[in-house]
Amino acid sequence: MPPAFREYGTQHLPQSPAFGHGKEGIADLVVAREGDNPTRLISDLVKVPYHLTGTLDSDPVDGMTTICLQDPTGAVTQGDRQTLSVEARPCSRAHVTTQSATKIQTMKASYAHLDATLVAESGAHLEYIPGPTILNEDARCLQTTTVDVAADATVIVGDVFVPDGLTDHEPFSFDHFHSRLEARVDDSLVCADAVDLRPDERDPRDPATVGEHAVVGTLYVFAPSADADALADAIHDRLTDHEVAAGASVLKDDAGVTVRALGDRSADVTAAVEAAWDEARETLLGTGAPLEGRGR
Structure with missing residues (x-):
């Protein structure tokens, strides 16, 4: 738990308390x-x-099930804590997504925590591709993801971060956003990626962070048994036609590929992340991603 968020958690909430x-x-x-x-x-x-109302069998990949999580409240507010855990047993195939974007509302105290734990056992293929995370003015959000993948399994995680919210205010007017992902292959750490943004202390639009761009997209492809160099090259070539600044890098121990895309519109960045996801699927499973019906 980052110290700042531990302090936020001690703040009194006038409505229903955290948890x-x-x-x-x-x-x-x-x-x-x-x-x-x-x-x-x-x-x-x-x-x-x-x-959750059940699963869908609409994915073109043989044996793949789709799980669409819903949130009837429509938004995440101060003091909310959401925990997702998905365990994919040997040789199973699952795609987990959300009904819509996650909208983090304006806050006056405390913070929101979105936590995900993804486990893929031997031969399994697990995907977690939620809708974008949208931060409104003065929002505080801690987002943590933990991935455990077997040496012959695969896990794909997507994330699109939109900092301009849904109200009439300047981009990056949220209070604090901290996102951290850690991934292990058979208990060996292969990826530790953290983003900590506090616009009041440092403008995220400096050249060392997001520069002139406004939306950040990330795709993590953990595939220890695949040819990581070939996968990175294929994804990189696929992204050259998109209106974003993007790159693909091979992870430690050739455990997979991480992709980052920066753009001015959420639609452009989402399209780039989905294209990378589609290319990863083609390479790993021989069948592309089900992009139709995803609101694009």
Whole structure:
């Protein structure tokens, strides 16, 4: 827990406190597959504000199931804590997404915490591609992701960060955004990526951060058994036609590829992240991503 967010957590909330009713969302999911049968959701513990009506079998990849998490509240407010855990059992295939963007509302105290833990066991393929995270004025958001992947499994994680919110205010007028991802392959750390933005202390639009751009997109492809150099080259070539500044880098121990895209519009950055995801799927599974029907 970053010290600043520990301090935020001590601040009094005039409404329902942190972890109060409707403010502690939990989605604890386990998927499994037997032989050539479709992947099934065999265990699910879901607590408001998360909502899950079931799984979808619409993905073109054989055996892949789709899980779409819903949030009937429509936004994340001060004091909210949301925890997602997905365990993909051996040889299972699952795509996890959200119904819409995650909108972080204006705050006067405390903070919001979005936590995700993704585990892919031997031979599994797990994807977590949620909608964009949108920060409104004075919002505070801690976003943490932990990935554990077997040496012969794959995990793909996507993220699009939009700092201009939904109200009439200047971009990067939120209070504090801290995002951290750590990934391990058989307990060996292969990726530790952190972003800590406090616009009042340092303008994120300096050349060392996002420069003149306003939207940040990231795709992590953890595929220890794949040819990481070939995957990075394929994704890089795919992104040359997009109106974003983007690059692809090979992870430690050739454990996969990380992609970063910077742009002026969320639609452009989202399209670039989806193109990288599509290319990774083609390389790893032989079938592209189901981009139709994703609001584009």
